[in-house]
Amino acid sequence: MALTEQDIAWLARLSGLQLSADDQQRAQQELTRILGLIQELQAVDTHGIEPMAHPLAAHQDIALRLRDDAAEPPQSVVLRDTCMANAPAAHEGLFLVPTVIE
Amino acid sequence: MTLLSEFPSIPDLNLALREHRVNAVELATDALRAARSHADPHVFLHIDDELTLAQARDADHALAAGTAGPLTGIPIAHKDLFVTRGWRTTASSKMLANYTSPFDATVVDHLRTAGTVSLGKLSCDEFAMGSGNENSAFGPVRNPWDPDRVPGGSSGGSAAAVAARLVMAATGTDTGGSVRQPAALCGVSGIKPTYGTVSRYGIIAYASSLDQAGPLARNACDLVPILDAMSGFDANDSTSLESCDGKPNATGRIQADFSAAQSRFEAAGARPLHGLRIGVPREFFNEGLAACVAEAIESALKVFESLGATRVDISLPRTRLSIPAYYVIAPAEASSNLSRYDGVRYGHRAEHYGDLIDMTSRSRTEGFGDEVRRRILVGTYVLSHGYYDAYYLQAQRVRRMIVDDFQRALTEECDVIMGPVTPDVARRIGDNKQDPIADWLADIYTLGVSLAGLPGMSVPCGFGGSAGRLPIGLQLVGRYFDEGRLLAIADRYQQVTDWHQRIPGLA
Numbered sequence: 001m002a003l004t005e006q007d008i009a010w011l012a013r014l015s016g017l018q019l020s021a022d023d024q025q026r027a028q029q030e031l032t033r034i035l036g037l038i039q040e041l042q043a044v045d046t047h048g049i050e051p052m053a054h055p056l057a058a059h060q061d062i063a064l065r066l067r068d069d070a071a072e073p074p075q076s077v078v079l080r081d082t083c084m085a086n087a088p089a090a091h092e093g094l095f096l097v098p099t100v101i102e
Numbered sequence: 103m104t105l106l107s108e109f110p111s112i113p114d115l116n117l118a119l120r121e122h123r124v125n126a127v128e129l130a131t132d133a134l135r136a137a138r139s140h141a142d143p144h145v146f147l148h149i150d151d152e153l154t155l156a157q158a159r160d161a162d163h164a165l166a167a168g169t170a171g172p173l174t175g176i177p178i179a180h181k182d183l184f185v186t187r188g189w190r191t192t193a194s195s196k197m198l199a200n201y202t203s204p205f206d207a208t209v210v211d212h213l214r215t216a217g218t219v220s221l222g223k224l225s226c227d228e229f230a231m232g233s234g235n236e237n238s239a240f241g242p243v244r245n246p247w248d249p250d251r252v253p254g255g256s257s258g259g260s261a262a263a264v265a266a267r268l269v270m271a272a273t274g275t276d277t278g279g280s281v282r283q284p285a286a287l288c289g290v291s292g293i294k295p296t297y298g299t300v301s302r303y304g305i306i307a308y309a310s311s312l313d314q315a316g317p318l319a320r321n322a323c324d325l326v327p328i329l330d331a332m333s334g335f336d337a338n339d340s341t342s343l344e345s346c347d348g349k350p351n352a353t354g355r356i357q358a359d360f361s362a363a364q365s366r367f368e369a370a371g372a373r374p375l376h377g378l379r380i381g382v383p384r385e386f387f388n389e390g391l392a393a394c395v396a397e398a399i400e401s402a403l404k405v406f407e408s409l410g411a412t413r414v415d416i417s418l419p420r421t422r423l424s425i426p427a428y429y430v431i432a433p434a435e436a437s438s439n440l441s442r443y444d445g446v447r448y449g450h451r452a453e454h455y456g457d458l459i460d461m462t463s464r465s466r467t468e469g470f471g472d473e474v475r476r477r478i479l480v481g482t483y484v485l486s487h488g489y490y491d492a493y494y495l496q497a498q499r500v501r502r503m504i505v506d507d508f509q510r511a512l513t514e515e516c517d518v519i520m521g522p523v524t525p526d527v528a529r530r531i532g533d534n535k536q537d538p539i540a541d542w543l544a545d546i547y548t549l550g551v552s553l554a555g556l557p558g559m560s561v562p563c564g565f566g567g568s569a570g571r572l573p574i575g576l577q578l579v580g581r582y583f584d585e586g587r588l589l590a591i592a593d594r595y596q597q598v599t600d601w602h603q604r605i606p607g608l609a
Contacts, residue, residue: 008479015437015482016444017475018467027479033539034480038426041496044503051498053311054341055297055555058505059582064340082204088451095446098458 002032105132107267107609112176112324115270119165119175126165126175130158130219133177137221137268141608142249144241145259145268147182148190149222157219164217172327174217180273181260182223183230184210184315185304189220193306194238195228197443197450197469207304208336209273209315212353216331221269224259228471229440230275230308232256233283233541234529237473242531245288246608247572251528254284260318261288266609271319271328277308278428279523279548281316282560286523286575289562291592291602292318293325295585297555298343299351300329301336309435310341312428312552321602322561322592329585330356346583359586360593367594373410374594380406381416381516386547392526394566398574399522402563402595406520409594416511416519420504424549427504429542430484430497431553436474437481443469473538505554512556512581518591519579522547523560527572547577557585561592562601573601 003011008028012019019027054062080093089096106129109115118124134154137146161175185191185203192198206214214220227237235243235258243258245251246266253262257274261284264272274281276294285292294316302313317328335351336342343351367374382403387396403413445451445465452464470478484493511519525544534540551558556579563576576595580588596602 011479011482011486013463014486015475015478016441016463016466017470017478018463023475027476030476030538031479031483034429035483037539037542038430038484038493038497040423040426041430041500042492044423044496044500046496046499046503049499049502051495052502052505053498055311055505055553056343056582058502058509058554065337065342066340067337079204082202083448086201086448088445088449097446098455098461100458 003028003035104136104267104609105129106177106270107605110603111321112173112270112319112327115176116172116174120170122165126158126161126219127155129175129177130154130221133221133268140266140268142244142262144225144238144243145262145266146179146221147192147194147223147225147240147259150189153188154219154221157214161217161219171217173213173331176218176270177221178213178218178271178273178328179221179224179260179263179269180210181226181257181275183226183275183306184273185306186210186223189223191223191306192240193229194226194240195469195471195474196239199239199450201448205304208301208338209332210304212331212334213273213328224263224272226259227256228474229306229436230256230277230280231436231473231477233279233545234531234534235259235284236531237471239471244531244608245528246606247289248528249608251530251572252287254287254528256280256284257318258284261285261290261292264288264290264318264320265606267605271317271324273315273332274318275305275313275315276552277312278432278552279545281318282523282548282558282575282577283545285318285560287528287573289573289601289604289606290318291321291325291559291561292316293329293559293585293589294551294557295329295333296346296557296582298341299333299346299583299585301334301339301342303336303338307439309432310439311435312432314555321596322559322589323596326357326360326589330354356586356589360590363587363590364593367590370410375406375591376410378411378518378591379414379516380411381414381511381519383416383418383421383511383519383521385418385421386521390525390546391522392566395522395524395526395574398564398566399520399576402576403520405595405599409598414516416515418507418511418550420500420507421546421550423500424504424553425543425546427497427500428545428549428553429480430493431501433477433481434485434494435481437478437485440474440478445469476538501553504550508550508554508556508579518588521577523575523577527567527574551579556580556582557588559588559592561595562604563599564601
C-alpha cells in the first residue's frame with residue numbers, strides 16, 4: 001500500500017511535525033517501505049490470541065500498580081525553581097505560550 | 103593507556119583500593135584526563151571534574167572509615183538517557199540540549215549509594231533510537247576497534263567507553279537490543295535483565311513496555327555487582343516488580359543467585375556445566391548470518407560442550423516476525439511518549455513561530471533528528487483511527503505468539519538459549535545513510551528477547567571482518583529472573599576463553 005502526499009500531510013499534522021517538501025517526499029518513500037515491512041503481520045493468523053501489553057504477562061498475572069489517591073507533600077521552592085528554569089519562556093512561575101484566546 | 107587498564111576486573115580494583123595501593127581520587131583524576139584526551143571526542147557528552155572528584159573524595163572517606171562496599175571508588179559513567187542532577191541530560195538530542203534535571207534516575211541514585219564514581223554522561227542514539235550511535239545530535243561515536251566503524255547502539259558511547267578502558271562499567275538501556283548489540287560490536291559484556299527488575303524512573307522514555315536498563319562491563323563477573331546494585335523495586339515506576347518468583351526484587355538477589363550457581367558449577371568438577379541444555383534456535387542461522395559470526399558462535403558452543411553442556415536444536419518459528427511486531431509496538435509507544443516535547447515546559451523552542459500549534463510543531467521539527475521523526479510518524483500511523491486494530495493490536499497479538507515460543511523452548515526444551523547477537527560485525531560509519539531501514543533488519547536476533555521481557559546478554563566470543571579485528575558477540579538468553587545463573591554460565595565460558603581480555607587499538 002503506497003502512501004499519498006495527503007496521507008503524509010495528515011500524519012505530520014497528527015505527529016506535531018512540519019515537513020519541508022523534500023522531507024515530505026522522503027517520508028512518503030520511507031513510510032511506504034516501512035508499511036510494506038509491517039504488512040507481514042496481516043498474514044498471521046491470530047484468531048483467539050489476546051493482545052499482549054506487558055511482557056511478563058506470559059509468565060505471571062500482572063497488573064500495573066496504582067498509587068493511592070493521596071496528595072503528596074508539597075515540593076520545595078528550590079525544586080520548583082529548578083523545574084521552571086527549563087522552561088523556554090516563563091514569567092512569575094507561569095509558562096508563557098503564544099496567545100490562545102484574544 | 104589509562105590507569106584503569108592496569109586492573110583486569112572490578113574485584114581486582116576493589117582490592118587495590120582496600121589495600122590503599124591506589125585511591126579513588128587518583129583513579130578519578132586519571133580517568134577524567136583519559137576521557138578528555140580520548141581520540142574520539144564524541145564518547146562523552148558531558149564531563150564535570152568537580153562533580154566526579156566530590157564522589158571520589160566520598161569514596162576515599164568510606165575506604166578510610168572501613169565502610170566501603172564492592173563498588174566503592176569504581177569509575178563508571180551513565181548513558182545520557184538517565185537523568186542526572188549536576189550533569190546535563192540530553193538523550194543525545196537537540197531537543198534537550200539545555201535540559202537540567204531536577205532529580206537523579208533511580209539507577210543513578212542506586213549506583214551512587216553503592217559508592218561508584220561517575221565520570222559523566224555517555225553518548226547514545228537520540229532518544230535511544232538507532233543501532234549505530236550515528237543518530238546523535240552531537241556527532242557519531244567511533245568503534246574503538248576501528249574508528250571508521252560504528253560502535254553499535256543505542257548504548258554506543260557506553261560500549262565504546264568500556265572497551266577503551268575509560269570506565270570499568272557503564273549503564274545502558276535496551277529496548278530492542280541496545281545493550282547487547284553495542285556490547286557485541288565493541289567486544290565487551292552486557293546484560294539486559296528481566297523487564298521490571300530495574301526501575302525505569304528517570305530513564306528518558308522511548309518504548310515503555312520494552313525499555314529496560316542494564317550494565318556493560320569487561321566481563322560477566324564485573325556485571326554482577328553493578329546489575330545487583332541497579333536492581334530493585336521502585337514505587338516510582340508502575341511496572342517495577344516487588345518480587346521475582348517469590349524472592350524480593352532487591353539488591354542482593356542477583357549476587358546470591360550468581361554465587362549459588364557458581365558453587366554448583368564448582369562442585370561439578372571438570373564438567374561444571376554438566377546437565378545444562380543449550381537451545382540453539384535454527385532460525386538464528388539463516389542466510390543473513392555472516393560466515394565469520396556463524397563460525398565464532400559455533401566455536402563458542404563447542405567450548406560450552408567441553409564444559410559439559412549439551413546442545414539442543416530448537417525452533418523459534420516467529421523470529422522473522424519480531425521485526426514487524428517490534429517496529430509497530432516501539433514506534434507506537436515512542437510517538438506517545440515523545441508527545442510531551444512541546445516546547446512549553448522544557449526542551450527546544452523554535453526562535454520564530456506563529457500560534458501555539460505552529461510553535462509546538464516547529465519546535466518539535468527542529469528539535470528531533472531524522473530517525474526520531476521517522477519513528478514518530480510510523481507510530482502515529484499505526485495508532486491512528488482505522489489502523490489501530492490492524493497494526494497495533496495485531497502486533498501485540500503476534501508479540502504474545504513470539505513470547506509463547508520462547509516460553510515453550512525455555513520451559514520444555516532447554517535451560518538457556520544461545521546464538522548470535524548481530525548478523526555481522528560492525529558496519530562502517532555512514533553505510534546505511536541512504537537506507538535507514540537496513541539497520542532495523544539487523545536487529546533480528548535481539549528483538550524477540552525484548553518483546554518477551556526475558557534476560558539476555560552478550561559476551562565476546564571471537565573476531566571477524568576484513569582484517570579479523572572486529573569483535574563478535576555471543577547472545578545468552580535465560581528464563582525470567584535468571585540473571586544470576588546466566589551471568590554464572592557466562593563466567594564459566596570466560597574462565598576458559600580470553601576474548602573479553604583483548605584491548606582495542608583506541609584505548
